[in-house]
Amino acid sequence: MNPNFDLNDYIMHHVLNSHEWLLPFTAPVPLPGILTSHALMVFIACAFILMVFLVFYRKNERVPTGLTNCLEAVVMFIRDDVAIPNLGEKDGNQFTPMLCTIFFFILTLNLLGLIPIFPSATANINVTFSLAFLIFILLVFGTLARNGLKGIWKALIPATLPRWLIPFFIVVEIASIVVRSAALMIRLFANMIAGHMVIMSFLGLIIIFGWIAFPAFFLAVFMYCLEVFIALLQAYIFILLSAVFIGQMYHPEH
Amino acid sequence: MPPEIAQHLGQVSAGAGIGLSVVGMGLGVGLIFASAIQSVARQPEMAKQLTTLMYIGMALVEGMALLGVVFCYLALKG
Numbered sequence: 441m442n443p444n445f446d447l448n449d450y451i452m453h454h455v456l457n458s459h460e461w462l463l464p465f466t467a468p469v470p471l472p473g474i475l476t477s478h479a480l481m482v483f484i485a486c487a488f489i490l491m492v493f494l495v496f497y498r499k500n501e502r503v504p505t506g507l508t509n510c511l512e513a514v515v516m517f518i519r520d521d522v523a524i525p526n527l528g529e530k531d532g533n534q535f536t537p538m539l540c541t542i543f544f545f546i547l548t549l550n551l552l553g554l555i556p557i558f559p560s561a562t563a564n565i566n567v568t569f570s571l572a573f574l575i576f577i578l579l580v581f582g583t584l585a586r587n588g589l590k591g592i593w594k595a596l597i598p599a600t601l602p603r604w605l606i607p608f609f610i611v612v613e614i615a616s617i618v619v620r621s622a623a624l625m626i627r628l629f630a631n632m633i634a635g636h637m638v639i640m641s642f643l644g645l646i647i648i649f650g651w652i653a654f655p656a657f658f659l660a661v662f663m664y665c666l667e668v669f670i671a672l673l674q675a676y677i678f679i680l681l682s683a684v685f686i687g688q689m690y691h692p693e694h
Numbered sequence: 695m696p697p698e699i700a701q702h703l704g705q706v707s708a709g710a711g712i713g714l715s716v717v718g719m720g721l722g723v724g725l726i727f728a729s730a731i732q733s734v735a736r737q738p739e740m741a742k743q744l745t746t747l748m749y750i751g752m753a754l755v756e757g758m759a760l761l762g763v764v765f766c767y768l769a770l771k772g
Contacts, residue, residue, distance in 0.1 A: 448770075448771050452771065521742075521746070623754075623757060623758075626757060626758075626761050627753060627756075627757030627760070627761075629764075630757060630760035630761045630763070630764045631756070631757070631760055633764055634760045634763055634764060637764075637767065673749065673753075674753075676749070677749060677750070677753040680746070680749070680750060681750065681753065684750070
């Protein structure tokens with residue numbers, strides 16, 4: 441038993457944002473200025489994605505091999521199974537680059553967060569808020585720009601609605617737009633932070649109880665493997681739900 | 695009520711909240727996967743569409759339940 445160990449503090453220290461970068465075997469590295477560890481992770485992820493797609497992705501190959509083949513399969517999957525069924529042929533092709541960008545960004549952040557020297561930026565509600573706010577802007581202003589005020593009215597109010605119900609529906613539907621994007625934000629944030637908390641709790645058990653708690657190590661490894669799956673699934677779910685929501689606003693039922 | 699007891703009661707209820715969220719999440723996700731498996735067993739040609747629907751449903755259920763877990767944890771900490 442280690443009575444001086446504070447499990448709460450240990451978990452929060454690893455999950456929350458800070459102005460220093462925790463590295464193994466050395467003292468924490470202080471970061472300059474307004475840069476925090478999660479902001480640093482966002483920059484690292486951007487640099488990684490740019491490097492992969494500008495340097496290693498060979499666009500001019502006649503027969504794609506290796507990494508090019510792998511990335512092309514993912515992009516094709518997003519276009520054919522996520523964008524086009526939900527948004528239609530024309531809008532689907534237009535939205536594929538945006539959905540791909542969001543997918544690879546979230547996936548890179550999630551997977552980088554699982555490497556022990558990096559903190560997980562998607563476990564910060566500000567990062568997921570900015571991603572979900574992008575979808576919110578598309579839901580409101582994108583629909584306005586595409587279909588005009590009449591289009592957004594059609595998307596919100598069913599044509600056969602009795603007239604006295606319309607004021608209630610306006611309130612409910614505006615709330616539903618906000619709730620949809622807020623749910624996108626909270627889902628990603630909660631999934632990532634919960635996974636890291638569970639892994640850290642299992643590892644904390646070992647620090648508290650010593651050798652008796654050794655089986656908790658295997659539980660932590662199991663959770664880690666589950667987290668790899670969750671990282672993929674959450675990136676997929678995020679773009680799938682954004683495609684579904686955007687499709688509902690852009691193509692209202694008649 | 696003395697403040698110590700109130701604090702302990704708060705911790706107990708936050709812990710119970712975590713447990714209840716997980717019970718709800720388990721029930722919901724279990725129901726979704728069970729019906730998806732049944733539907734695929736009856737109509738294997740629908741498997742692709744059903745997988746997408748299954749993941750949407752799972753994400754909707756799981757997201758809210760995990761929100762409960764995280765907020766209960768923050769309440770436990772505070």
